[in-house]
Amino acid sequence: MRLLVVTAVAAERDAAARGLHAANQARDTGDANVGLQRPLPGGYSLLRLAMARFGTDGVGVADLLDAGVGCAAAAAGTATALTAAQVAGEPYDLVVSAGIGGGFQPGAPIGSTVVADAIVAADLGAETAEGFVPVTELGFGTARHLPPARLSRTVADALGAAYGTVLTVSTITGTADTAAQLIDRHPTALAEAMEGFGVAEAAAGHVLPVLEIRTVSNAVGPRDRGAWRIGDALAALTEAFRELVPVLESEAASDG
Numbered sequence: 001m002r003l004l005v006v007t008a009v010a011a012e013r014d015a016a017a018r019g020l021h022a023a024n025q026a027r028d029t030g031d032a033n034v035g036l037q038r039p040l041p042g043g044y045s046l047l048r049l050a051m052a053r054f055g056t057d058g059v060g061v062a063d064l065l066d067a068g069v070g071c072a073a074a075a076a077g078t079a080t081a082l083t084a085a086q087v088a089g090e091p092y093d094l095v096v097s098a099g100i101g102g103g104f105q106p107g108a109p110i111g112s113t114v115v116a117d118a119i120v121a122a123d124l125g126a127e128t129a130e131g132f133v134p135v136t137e138l139g140f141g142t143a144r145h146l147p148p149a150r151l152s153r154t155v156a157d158a159l160g161a162a163y164g165t166v167l168t169v170s171t172i173t174g175t176a177d178t179a180a181q182l183i184d185r186h187p188t189a190l191a192e193a194m195e196g197f198g199v200a201e202a203a204a205g206h207v208l209p210v211l212e213i214r215t216v217s218n219a220v221g222p223r224d225r226g227a228w229r230i231g232d233a234l235a236a237l238t239e240a241f242r243e244l245v246p247v248l249e250s251e252a253a254s255d256g
Contacts, residue, residue, distance in 0.1 A: 002093050003061065003096065005095075012098065012234070038063070040080055071170065074195035074202075095208050098212070099237070100214065100216070102191060120166070120197065121168050125138060126138055145210060147210055167193075172194065174222065175222060
């Protein structure tokens with residue numbers, strides 16, 4: 001299995017890498033080459049982990065990319081990594097958008113983990129006198145990507161995560177009114193972040209499955225920096241990726 005994990009910033013990338021490395025060591029599968037950097041066009045750089053016996057042929061690779069903040073940066077970075085892999089004859093099997101984010105209360109409390117059953121661009125559309133109209137209703141493209149249902153549900157169960165919609169927004173919610181509007185439009189939403197839809201768009205362009213995993217650092221709504229728990233959310237992200245490895249090992253074995 002060849003896995004691409006896309007985060008916004010290096011702290012998220014490194015948290016995920018620690019989890020993958022810990023799972024690799026726990027299974028006596030050999031040392032992960034943590035810190036091995038692979039340059040990409042456009043100034044990007046992949047952090048490669050060699051995951052021995054991650055796949056049925058005895059070899060697996062997890063590449064981690066901190067592509068930048070926001071949907072456009074995520075899409076550009078992911079597309080660059082996917083294209084480079086395709087050109088090299090080493091295409092990926094799965095793309096994962098990961099990082100910390102805001103949780104809609106009470107479904108996704110601070111410190112918890114959310115796995116997406118749908119990745120939705122919440123503010124991609126038009127404002128009208130009657131309210132917000134998503135881009136799909138305008139007849140331009142899509143505002144929703146669906147991860148593989150069985151795999152995403154299995155991952156959520158293995159991680160002990162909440163399972164629901166993760167919204168991608170261009171502006172992080174900062175008021176109770178905006179939070180209420182989002183929930184009104186997306187009743188199954190559990191979390192919001194800024195990159196998932198961009199990662200999913202790039203993955204769709206390469207006909208690859210995508211997952212989104214978010215750990216919750218703050219409640220969606222009024223900004224209260226004193227209540228944020230970024231350290232706890234990063235620790236939860238490490239644990240989520242440690243628990244993810246056996247799920248992907250099982251998937252690789254069943255596919256083989």
